[in-house]
Amino acid sequence: MDTWEKEWLDEQQRVDHLSSKINKKMNTIDQLLGGKKGEVVEIRKNFWEDVTVNFEDAAEAAETAASIRQQAELLSEIERSHQGASQQMKTYEKLKNSPYFGRIDFKEENETAADNIYLGIASFYDEETNDFLIYDWRAPISSLYYDHGLGTASYTAPGGEVEGEMKLKRQYIIRGGKIKSMFDTGVTIGDELLQEVLGNEANAQMKSIVATIQKEQNEIIRKTSGELMIVQGAAGCGKTSAALQRVAYLLYKYRESLNASEILLFSPNAMFNTYVANVLPELGEENMAQTTFQAYIEHHLGSDFDIETPLQQMEHMLSTQNNDGYENELAGVRYKASLSFLESIEQYLESLKKSDMVFRGIHFRGRPIVSAEEITHYFYSFDENMSIPNRLKLVTEWIQKAVREFEKKERKEEWVKEQLHYLDESVYTKLYHKLRKKKQYSKDTFNDLNREEEELSAVIVRKAIKPLRNKIQQLRYVNVKALYRNLLEKVPHEMGDEWHNIAHHSKADLAENKLSYADATPFLFLKERIEGFQTNTMVKHVFIDEAQDYSPFQFAFIKRIFPRARWTVLGDLNQSIYVHSPENAFDHLSQLFDSRKIERVRLSRSYRSTKPIVEFTKHLLKDGEGIIPFNRDGTLPCVTRVYSKDQLHEDIIGKAGVYERNGYQNIAIICKTVSESQQVYEELKGKLRVKLMADEEVAYEKGIVVIPSYLAKGIEFDAVILYDASIQSYGAESDRKLFYTVCTRAMHDLQLYVLGEINPFIGSVPEGCYLKEERG
C-alpha cells in the first residue's frame, strides 16, 4: 500500500467514525421528536382540562385568560423546538451523505502543531471530545480554504486577525458516506474538482457551489461592510451562484438577527425563481423571499390596468425595429426610464401642491355628495407646505363625514322603503335579535315597529354605501390617470416635438386602461407619491440579479420602497437586452448611494461554458478580450448554413437526437421571439419530443425545449441550438447583446443555424474559433 492509499484509508476511517457519531445524534433527536409529538398530542387533548375556566367575575375571567395563554404558549414552545429539531435532522441527513468537502491543516503562529479543519455545509460538534469535527463553510476560519494556498495565511476571527501557516489543503467528493475522490491542491481550489463539477450535465435547477468557490467569488460572499455591492462579470462567471451563497452566508453570520424572509431577491422572471429555488435548501437554509419587479407592479396596479410585461415590450420592439417611428418610440421609452423623468415628476408633484390636482366627485345613485370642485377647494385650503398625502388624509376624513350625513338623510328615500319591503327573512331575524340584545325594544309595540323600520333602513343604506366608503378610503377620488395624462402634456426639454406622438400613444392606452411597460413604473411612482409611498422597512437585504436590465428609474423606485435595505446587485452590461437600459446602468445606480459605502467586485473567469464556447462568444462582443475561460475542453461551436426551412427543421431534429444520445438532458432550441418559438414548436412537435416554454409562469423543466431568448436569460443548458443566427434575425447593432446572451447559455455544445446570410457578429469571430458547414 503506498502512502496515498494509506492516507485514503485513514480519511475513510475518519468519515466512518463521523458517520457513527452523526447516527448517534440522529437517534437522540429521533427519540426527542417522537417524545415531543406525544407531548403535543397530549397537551392538545387535555388543553381544556388543564386550564381553569371561570367567568364568574372580572378577576376570575382574567385568570382564565392567563391560564389559556400559558397553556397555548407551552404548546407553541414545544412545537417550535420540534421544528428546530426536525430542521437539524435534515441537516444531519445531508452530513451523513456527505460530511465535508474540504480540509485545511493550519498551524497558528506560536503553536507547535497544526489543527485539522474539515469543512462542510454545517458544523458538527462532538460533546464527548469537545471538538468541532466539521466546521461550517461560513465560519471565520473556513475563509482560509477559499482565500489561501499553502504557506503563510491568515483569517479574521471575532477577536482579530489570526496569522499562521497552511500546511495542507485537500478536497473530497464524498457520497453516501464513501470517499469518491480526494485531491491535494495548491493556491486556488483545485481545478480537478472544478473540472469534475463543471463537466457534469446541466440540472433543471441551479446547484450550490460551496465546495469550489473561487477566491474572487469569496469576496462577494463574505464582504458585508458596504451598503451597495455591485458585482459585474461576464456570462457564466458565477454571479448568481455567488449571490445565493452570499444569502446563505448572511443567514449564518447574522443568525441571531436576520431571517430568510428579510432578504428579498429580484429575479428576471418568474421561471427563474423556480430555477434557483433549490440552492439554499441544499445548504440547509430556508429560501429568501423572491419576486420580480413586474410582480410588484402588477400587485399595485394589476386590478385597474392591463399592464404590458417586459416580454411583451421586447416582443413589440423587436417586431417593429424596421418600422418608421421606431427611433421615436425608442427615445420615448428611454426617457421614461431615466432619472430626468423622475425629476420632472417630482417637479410636477411640487406644482400640484399649489394647483391642478384632479379629483373625481363623490356620487351615490347618481346624486352628488361632494363635487370635484368642492374637494379641490378643500384640498387647497390647507397650508401649501403640507404634503399631498397628509392633505389627502384630512380630505378623506372630511369626505367621509359628508357621506355620513348624506347617509342619514338617505334613509328616508323611496328606494330604501322599497328594499325594506322585499327584505330577506334572515336579515330581518338577525336584526330583531340584535335589537333585543341592545335592549332597544320597549313594551310599546307601535314604537318598536317604527324603530325596527328605522334600524332596517339604516342597515340597507349602510350596506349600499359601504363600497363607496371603501373607495374613498382607498383615495379613488384622486384621479391619478388624469394627473398622469396632464404630466404627459408637458414636453420635456430633452425630447422636443416628437414627444407629442409618444404622449398621444400613452394617453390612448390609458383611455383603454392599458399601461405600457415604459409607463407602468412612472405611473406607479406618481400614484405612490400622491397617496403616500408604501415603504417596506422589514427587508434588510435586497438582491437584484440581471441588474443590467433595470432602468435608473426602477432602481430609484426600489430604493424608496426599501429604505433600510443593503443592496447586492449583479449584472453584466454586455447582456442588457432591453431597450430601456442605458449603457452605464450601474453609474446611475451608484448615484443613489453614498460613494464611500459602495463596493465593486469584478469577476473575469467564466465557468459555465467550455473553453471553445467562451473563445467563440467573447469575440461576439466589442470588448470581450478580458473574459477568461475556465480551462475545460469541448468541441468547437458549429455554424451551419441552410437554404430552406424544411432543411433547417430536419437538421435540428437530427442534432437534438445526437445531443440526447450524448446523454444531455437539457437541450434548448432558442428562438428570438415568443411568436417565433410558437411557430417552431408547431412545426417540430409532431417529429420531436419537444416542449414549448414561452410562458414565464411555468417552472423550468428538463428535456428538449423551444424557448425565446428573453426567457433563456440567466439559465443554462447542456446544449444550445440557435434557431436562426442569420442577419435577418440578428442584424442590427442593438441585437449584439441579445445574440451574445443566447449563445452563452450553452455549457457543453453550441450549434448555430443560419437561414440566409451569416450575421455580422459571427462574421467578426476569428475563423479557427468555430466550424463551418453548408447544407443543401
Ligand SMILES: Nc1ncnc2c1ncn2[C@@H]1O[C@H](COP(=O)(O)OP(=O)(O)OP(=O)(O)O)[C@@H](O)[C@H]1O
Ligand atoms: N466556483 C464555482 N464552482 C463550481 N461551479 C461554478 C462556480 N462558479 C460558477 N459555477 C457554475 O457556472 C455556471 C454559471 O454560473 P452562474 O449562473 O451563477 O453565472 P452568472 O454569472 O450568473 O451567469 P449569467 O450572467 O450568464 O446569468 C453555473 O453552472 C455554476 O454552477
